[in-house]
Amino acid sequence: MSLAEKIKTLRKERGWSQNDLSEAIRIHSKHISRYENGKTVPGPQALKKMAAAFEVSTDYLMRDDVPRDEKVKIKDPELLQQIEVIGQLKEEDRITIKNVIKAMIIKNQMEKVINQ
Numbered sequence: 001m002s003l004a005e006k007i008k009t010l011r012k013e014r015g016w017s018q019n020d021l022s023e024a025i026r027i028h029s030k031h032i033s034r035y036e037n038g039k040t041v042p043g044p045q046a047l048k049k050m051a052a053a054f055e056v057s058t059d060y061l062m063r064d065d066v067p068r069d070e071k072v073k074i075k076d077p078e079l080l081q082q083i084e085v086i087g088q089l090k091e092e093d094r095i096t097i098k099n100v101i102k103a104m105i106i107k108n109q110m111e112k113v114i115n116q
Helices: 003-013 018-025 029-036 044-054 058-062 077-086 091-115
Strands: none
Touching: 003 018, 003 029, 003 044, 003 058, 018 029, 018 044, 044 058
């Protein structure tokens, strides 16, 4: 499915008009029409805004080999809230958190191997 078709399909799934989408992502509705007709391709910022509005990845919009539900669904609300805050931390702190997560994953994998 082309980018134009994906934009139109996702918009219609939400019951949005082109104007609704343009307001959601703060882009003139003329551009939405051009995107959906394949006359122009959204730039990086418009693409990011559309992906966020449609709750899909930019990769899904641009490529045919990426599944739509690529986003990880986190069912633990506390963990989800903490992950959202991590993006606001200093880079050094984010790296530390990533290293702790990697260590926990490796520990879990090692325990599985040992217990087999």
